[in-house]
């Protein structure tokens with residue numbers, strides 16, 4: 001503030017505006033909303049409202065809420081669904097389960113608000129603790145793997161349309177392959193999709209031989225991690241399969257499908273990634289972002305079904321996003 005006043009008093013208005021527009025190094029946006037508690041599939045279903053409750057309690061206990069810049073989901077965003085989804089898919093979801101449509105729409109609005117905040121330089125990076133997740137959603141007219149609308153894919157297209165972003169890197173470390181995201185950009189060289197997952201888990205896709213097609217050939221990178229894979233295995237995958245490709249691609253923005261069912265002790269996953277592992281992955285993605293796109297990262301929750309483990313991993317991930325180092 002003192003510096004800003006000094007600049008204004010000095011008559012350096014252009015420089016002053018620049019300082020004001022430039023995000024603080026440490027500013028991390030956090031999208032939270034009570035409506036993330038509303039989506040119920042069935043009483044015993046692992047994708048449950050308690051996931052969000054456990055996250056907010058953990059973030060509060062760790063003092064992370066005090067440091068974050070709060071972002072509200074963007075409203076009236078139905079038009080943007082069409083960037084990825086057909087009207088018949090949207091109509092079908094709405095007809096079959098109007099509540100799910102409404103709640104998934106809030107989650108899409110959450111990540112779009114995070115894109116707005118990062119692309120407007122209000123924050124350096126952002127995390128959306130939204131649910132339901134999205135990376136399995138395609139245009140089948142029905143829910144796919146707890147997903148209705150592919151928030152991360154919509155966010156990529158939204159950043160391109162609304163902010164003129166050209167190249168988007170999507171990093172997906174969920175235990176499951178993001179088949180919906182791969183489908184959305186399989187022939188598109190403007191989106192580099194990198195995913196680590198277990199190909200033998202749902203939905204049974206994501207083999208490394210699938211590298212994209214046409215102009216998109218080489219812009220789809222699948223890495224299989226077998227059951228029991230550790231921090232070292234996933235960090236090796238990032239080092240050897242992501243870094244060179246990302247540096248060559250030189251993204252204008254990075255989106256993360258942050259699924260923590262790849263964490264140790266998950267109910268649906270069988271990998272052994274620790275919270276330290278997720279911190280390292282976050283640091284690696286941040287290093288790519290710092291090098292190519294002014295640190296611009298939008299991360300959103302995908303899977304993660306051990307309530308406490310998921311909350312701990314989210315807290316570790318956000319802490320790493322906030323870190324100035």
Ligand SMILES: [Zn+2]
Nearest residue numbers: 174176261303
């Ligand atoms: Zn998953």
